[in-house]
Amino acid sequence: MAIIDEDNCTGCQVCIPFCPVDCIEPVPHEKYNIVIPPVQVRYNECIGCSICARVCTKLTWDAIRMVPLEEFEDRFPEVEITNTFTPEVQEAAD
Numbered sequence: 001m002a003i004i005d006e007d008n009c010t011g012c013q014v015c016i017p018f019c020p021v022d023c024i025e026p027v028p029h030e031k032y033n034i035v036i037p038p039v040q041v042r043y044n045e046c047i048g049c050s051i052c053a054r055v056c057t058k059l060t061w062d063a064i065r066m067v068p069l070e071e072f073e074d075r076f077p078e079v080e081i082t083n084t085f086t087p088e089v090q091e092a093a094d
Contacts, residue, residue, distance in 0.1 A: 001048050001072040001081070002041050002064050009038030009063040015052040021045055024052060038063070043072075043079045 006027065016024045016039065023045035027037040041052075053064040069081065 001043065001067055001069055002046050002050070002052050003067055003072070004039055004041055005063045005065070006038040006040070008061060010061050011036035011038050012060050013039060014060050015039060015055050015064060018051050018055045020049060020051065021047055023047075043076065044082050046081075 002024075004024075011026065011034075013026065016022075023042040024039050025042065027040045029037060032038070048066065048069060050066045053066050056062055056064040067075075072079075073081065
């Protein structure tokens with residue numbers, strides 16, 4: 001599962017077009033009263049492919065990290081995960 005460090009994210013949005021399920025978006029301006037807000041992941045749509053994390057690391061600032069689904073569910077039990085890769089697809093992506 002992709003987790004964005006909002007304090008480290010520059011808001012460049014370079015990750016957004018690379019997301020195959022379009023689950024990354026700018027944080028609403030109501031939360032941050034700044035010109036370029038960071039981005040956020042809609043966790044219930046994220047498939048954990050890690051493309052955004054790789055793009056962020058290579059092209060920009062390294063503000064996205066991947067955590068195993070089990071760890072994510074322990075940290076955020078209120079979030080219902082509905083999209084996931086099958087183990088075979090995840091293995092091929094790695």
